[in-house]
Each structure stands twice: as C-alpha cells, then as structure tokens.
Amino acid sequence: MKKDKILELNQTLRTALGEALRDNRNMAEQVRQLEEEIKKLKRISTTDFMTGLGNKMAFDKTLESSIEDYLATGKKFTLAIIDLNDLKKANDIGGHEKGDSLIKSAAGLIHHTIRNNDYAFRIGGDEFAIILSGTENGKPFEKRLHSLAEKSNISLSIGWASTSHVKKSCTSQSIIKEVLFELADSNMYLQKSLYKKKVLPRQ
DSSP states (O other): OOHHHHHHHHHHHHHHHHHHHHHHHHHHHHHHHHHHHHHHHHHHHHOOOOSSSBBBBHHHHHHHHHHHHHHHHOOOEEEEEEEEHHHHHHHHHHHHHHHHHHHHHHHHHHHHHHOTTTEEEESSSSEEEEEEETOOOOOOHHHHHEEEETTTTTEEEEEEEEESSSOTTTOOOHHHHHHHHHHHHHHHHHHHHHTTTTTTOOO
C-alpha cells in the first residue's frame, strides 16, 4: 500500500475516532441532563409548592419506608400530626393571602424545629405531619414547636404516637400505619378541642 494511501487511511480513522468521542461526550451530557430533569421532576412531584415541605405522596412513602425499617431492624420512630388553629379566622379577617401566609409561617417553624434526620410534610390545607427518626418520645419536639409558635403568635395543636404504641406481635404494615396515624390524629384533635374550650392557654 502506498504511503500516501496509508496516511489518508490514518487520517480517516482519526477523524472517525474524533467524531465518535464527540458523540460519546454529547450522549453523556444528554444523559446527565436527563438525570437532572428526572431529579427535578421527582422533587416537584413530592414537594408541597406553597411551603417547600414534602407533600402527601411523599409522606405516605416515607411513613411506609419507616414502618418497613421498624419491622426489619427495630428502628423506632414517632409520628406527629400538627394542625394550625384559627386559620378560618385569619382567612375571614385578612383573606386567603393572610391564611396562606400563616400556613407558610407554621411550615417555617416546623422546618426549624425538626432535626436533620427527621421529615416534615404538609398533608392537607392546614395540617402537617412529622416523622421523628430514632425516637419514641415526641414530647421534646412538641415542647420546642409550641415554644417557637408562641413567640411567633401562632397557635398549633400537636398529637403524636410512636412505635412504642404498637404491639410487639403486630407485623402488618397497614395496621401499624393505621394505629400510629389514628392515635396521633386523635391526640391532636383532643388538644385542639381543649384549646377551643380554652382549657389550654393560647400557644
């Protein structure tokens, strides 16, 4: 084969290799962009747009995952349900903008109260849920949150239940979820009832 033919072939191979490398880089960048877009969509799908906390879907998944860990490893946790008092009054006086501002303020307090390994969610209009990891005592969290809320002139009703309230023999995820949610919810409504009757001071 003549020398110039060999040189021409080498040049063709180098060009093809360069194009292949560029194509690979382009494909890698496209994959990276797609992965970022997927992460962004996942965040959007599990985040409450008003407060930045997790939404109801994220809460359900996290609670189920916490129950799975509890059954598999015995890792304890506490579920807290929080309701914002006097939201209707705020809406009546200042309109929905005032009500939305109150919800955001309550979410901010909750966010600042939880630890790095805890999870906070907005699961309804003025209702929030917290999963406290590694503890079966929600009282310290309740006290911290009430203290912050009082300083901000915000009233909250808080109820909680932990894995200590679940029978050791219970291995049903659905039953554990029902027990924890119903107990925390009923404790929250008891506190709200006492607040409405003015048995409890304003938080």
